[in-house]
Amino acid sequence: MSTTETQISSLRYKGDHLLLLDQQQLPHHTVYINVTTIEQVWDCIKKLNVRGAPAIGIAAAFGIVLWAKSHTSLSFVEFKEQLNCQAAFLSTSRPTAVNLFWALDRITASVANVRETKEAVERIEQEALLIQKEDEEICRKIGENGLTLLSDGDRLMTHCNAGGIATAKYGTALAPLYLAKEKGWNLSVYANETRPVFQGARLTAWELKQAGVDVTLITDNMAAHTLKTKQVSAVIVGCDRVAANGDTANKIGTFGLALQAKALGIPFYVASPLSTIDLHTPTGDDIPIEERPAEEITHVQGVPIAPKGVKVFNPAFDVTPHEYITAIITEKGIARGNYKKALAKLKK
């Protein structure tokens, strides 16, 4: 079995239901949730059963498919009206990752020239399947482009999980590691645990370990020390939304990591599908930052660790200003320097 074949898919579409890998139960249990309704998809996105910007978009697209397939008896006018309401409903599940809105826009646009419900349902299904298939190809290309910035033997650091289970396959920030393995290169990576809900410890360490990639887990507060003392060649992270000027929202803690990398003269790379680049958001200040429940901080895996009733601030993401980003790796090429110009050109 090749390395990439060992990757477990985050979502399997089965015609009348979806199998969503329950990322809340990893690494202890590899279970799929049987999803039959759009409401369940909303819930799975909200509760992080499915997470990671591209995977959220793909799940939302299939959420609309499930709804459409159970509303074939609607007149086309009613279908279209309700379709827009269903897309608006799913878009309330999480605010930061732009792939959610991007995928829903693609799905609604796919029926623009259709005049009949049956055909609309077929188009929506085709579009969702295409979004999933394209994401796999895009991630592979990001991996190939990412490898041009790296050399055999490099040690990397990553944050959160921007791996295969956050996408259709390969991941974004982790794609170069999978492709390096295929090439017989020896890349290794430090994975930050990523408080508060441990996507690094539970997901990144798990998926890389099972694919045979050399991964070492550290806690978030070990990052600066590790960067300084372990000859880390580069930091590579994913992203949830890149603004037109290159400012990038990613999992909370990413900005701190970028500051550390800059102070130590270590390149800081963002791996981003073009779908995550949002030219309608001018700067990082315009990116909505999700705040999540206090229990994610006051409890660890259900066990309380803080005084009851303590005040909590729990932003799920932060914004790394573009000046701390060495390069943004996309499927079409690598952007550097004047991000406003470079990203606009790549998005054309």
Ligand SMILES: CSC[C@@H](O)[C@@H](O)C(=O)COP(=O)(O)O
């Ligand atoms: C390829 S996934 C990129 C990002 O979505 C990822 O780094 C991240 O921040 C995910 O946050 P999450 O809250 O787990 O959805």
